[in-house]
Amino acid sequence: QQQVKQSPQSLIVQKGGISIINCAYENTAFDYFPWYQQFPGKGPALLIAIRPDVSEKKEGRFTISFNKSAKQFSLHIMDSQPGDSATYFCAASKSSQGSRLTFGEGTQLTVNP
């Protein structure tokens, strides 16, 4: 199975709060898990990515938590800002398939001032 399931579909957070988006995958051959941020009229932009040999990766306000046994990974946005309002996509790929990313359905994040 190649699916990546993402939740929630939409999320509203107050400024300064924590935004949490979850993804689950089925294919245990996946070995690269990126998160993308997309603003209207723009292409997705790589935020942060993780490989399954680590359980957590932090870059600034963005943290990926990875649970290999549960086949789940999540994005945490600390101190959420109105400028973070965008659509977020998780994705997964396997090295043997090059750049073929399987994307989640997307989460529309709104951060209220």
Added chain:
Amino acid sequence: KAGVTQTPRYLIKTRGQQVTLSCSPISGHRSVSWYQQTPGQGLQFLFEYFSETQRNKGNFPGRFSGRQFSNSRSEMNVSTLELGDSALYLCASSFDSGSGYTFGSGTRLTVV
């Protein structure tokens, strides 16, 4: 450093026509991938080219094709357009397969 450039940004075509979209990757990037984005199906992989060779192909009909030139620029072609082909077509480039991919802003294709 220039990003991934896609042309044209917007395109309106009539059902049955064909269309060619262009992608110029980041300088030095050898891998170019194409994705289709629609509200109903989300982001779906079309194909990947590396050093002028197609390395991967998604589950799209043969009407969708592509190619890559020696300078890594890529084009994708859709023949016999259908209304359902209306979408945002995104190109992404990377230095090598499996590394971080940078997306362009896409070409918005509308089929009427």
